[in-house]
Amino acid sequence: MERASASLWRRINERYNLVGNKCENCGRIYFPKRIVCRQCGRKTKMTETKLSGNGKVYAVTKIRVPAQAFKDSAPYTVAVVELEEGPRVEGHVVDAGNGEVKIGTKVHSVFRKMHADGEEGLIYYHFKFEPV
Amino acid sequence: MRDVAVIGAGLTRFGERWEHGLRELIAEAGMQAIMDANIESKDIQIVYGSTMASGRFVGQEHLAALLADQMGFKNVPAVRVENACASGGSAVRQGYIAVASGMYDIAVIGGVEKMTDVTTAEATTALGGAGDQEWELAQGITFPGLYALIANRHMHEYKTTEEQMASVAVKNHRNAIKNKYAQFHKEITIDEVLKSKIVSDPLKVLDCSPISDGAAVIVLAPLESAKKYNDTPIKIAASAQASDTLALADRDSLTELKATRLAGRDAYAKARLKPTDINVAEVHDCFTIAEILAMEDLDFYGKGKAAKAIEDGETEINGKISINTSGGLKGCGHPVGATGVKQIAEIVTQLRGEAGERQVAGAEVGLTHNVGGSGATAVVHILNRVN
Amino acid sequence: MAGIVGYGAHVPRYRIKVEEIAKVWDEDAKSIKNGLNITEKSVPSHDEDAATIATEAGRRAVHHAGIDPKEIGAIYVGSESHPYAVKPTATVVSQAIGAGNNLTAADLEFACKAGTAGLQMLMGMTDSGMIKYGMSIGSDTSQGRPGDALEYTASAGGAAFIVGKEKKEVIAEILATASYTSDTPDFWRREGAMYPSHGGRFTGEPAYFKHIISATKLLFEKTGLKPEDFAFAVFHQPNGKFPLVVSKKLGFAEHQVQDGLLTPKIGNTYSGASMLGLAAVLDKAKPGDKILVTSFGSGAGSDSFAIEAKEPIIEKRERLAKVEDIINKNKIYVDYSVYLKNRNSIVKN
Structure with a gap:
């Protein structure tokens, strides 16, 4: 998945630091960021907010047949994580060891490599989750 | 708005069609459809072509003109409709709108996908584009991965079992044996499903629809003139569609496809019918869990009740309601852009009473349900025989 | 006078024992353990590199120091395993710890001492009033040639130090x-x-x-x-x-x-x-x-x-993730083949 540098760069704050946004009109927090609030439409009033990265697993699976760019890291565990601030996000769960990752498992975010574009391309860093 | 009928349908055999490319597939199905409709190529006024990812699978964009040309419809307006795995159903709906509005009299909808020219990993990546590229695919969250998350949650909330999911695959393979167009003609057992290779747990290979080549074409005309072409035109009683968030995590519930729920209820209202009026349905079983969701979200069963009903055989051919008589996506195959069109073709065959060994006795009303992505698009059509 | 206002450490969870490596090369584990005084070493996960380790350590340092990361005026990352030959690790780290953009940053390399060289640079910069805070990190996922004596020791980990000079904030003065x-x-x-x-x-x-x-x-x-x-x-x-x-x-x-x-x-x-x-x-x-x-x-x-x-070392300790805990908690032992896989050392092409 060789992508232009800009497509990586413009998401850095979200992908490194879980920066989402909050609609001041209704209080709803979004991750990833949205321009338009799903509740408020034209009354949307967004401000950026950094999420703690603490949450619990809402749904989980271990992917064994990967997408092309992830051939070297399969199998990997991915989950829908419900963050303590409200939004649910999808992400990898790493370093569980022999511990089972299941619905309800408490996790917090860590900073990891997502994948690299071959031997010469860019390295993509991203938040992932790790059991607490 | 005027009533619209399906006057012809054509299919290719679905499966690994090594010897045939995109253009041969669409031509084969197109020819069958115009023969079935008893029309001439020059009668065609507009073509809606559907593929999900021909650019990714075979490097070909600008599909609709190619399809129209290869089917032999010279110089007609041709438009590609892309809505991920719901491309076919969405294209049918566009054709329906075109004819219902009075703007066109004869519309052809051709769906096709040529998927076997790429490796499994590349196909997995292409299909992953049906989800949220930046927040799902970019993290390596594949399409089976998304449905596996849904299945994990459904098992948690409703105690759905892997055996119950497997029973969907077993049923659909059994139906496919009776369909000459189906990719698989092989009965499978619950045990074989459970022991097949894990793709993304709890989903195993035999819980997943296959990678397939194939095409499906239907012809639409105003109901009022349909009899001119065909003795048994099938009326489109309702066409409904809804959307939802592209990313799975953004949904309020992971165990209900809200787009299906809304499109289904809209379709029942438009057709003035109830779920219990449906005799036969082709629902979107890209994964076994998806058929369970569909049975619930289309209001055939209450939430958490469908899995057991399927396991108990209520949805077998001539059961309480006959589901995926063609074999569904699982048994018949899932050439993505063709699937939604093929579903219409199967229901037309059933309502005409031409389904042979898999015929549902006395089928009067049928439903098709086509889903895009992990539920971001759902298209529902209700069809009935005109007596 | 310049001093440390906060610090943080990170060591990957994976471990491989000397015995496991010695087994592969048919060497005597006991004499290696005695000779090198080592029992096991840390192994990075396949998705950890000098930048991710530096970031985890840097985030802990910011938390321990209790400062606004935007007040950091300089970030230096010392490593001999920078993920890129050209493109700094320090910019990844500065973004990922929320340090903002109004700072100077650079990667340092001096085998195993680049991180302390960074500390010296920051001492001069804080003492001169050029910056309020600076961060220096030493972080590596070092490589030992399979079969070489270094294979028993070359491991992964890092630590980040924030240098400042406000007396009430300094937990340890650099004399x-x-x-x-x-x-x-x-x-x-x-x-x-x-x-x-x-x-x-x-x-x-x-x-x-x-x-x-x-x-x-x-x-x-x-x-x-x-x-x-x-x-x-x-x-x-x-x-x-x-x-x-x-x-x-x-x-x-x-x-x-x-x-x-x-x-x-x-x-x-x-x-x-x-x-x-x-x-x-x-x-x-x-x-x-x-x-x-x-x-x-x-x-x-x-x-x-x-x-x-x-004095401030006592009260700031409440916010500290201790090195001992980071090292001992949740260790995951791997065998030699998983170790090779984690290090991307299995030839696939």
């Missing part, structure tokens, strides 16, 4: 620093080469020992301090033996060295090694305790520091 540097080819890795090469026993006397001893003695001369003035002494630790030997030669007792000696349990974290050792003793130091730290980088040079713990 003085002295360095000793010479062109000594004991260990190197050419551009593009996957594994480093080394001069075998030449890495000992003329390299490690000569530089550490010279820098430390220079520091003693400069400050008038003696070994017995220090509560703790931390030396670069390429294995578990060398620091014990060098400390003895310098006149330190074993109890002064023990708390900062981490290599027996996690291996040689290269740029992280002496800095993780310093972090581990700061976890325990009382106000007034003096700490000696002398790093060593092949090629070669040593930076020696005299550091004194100050």
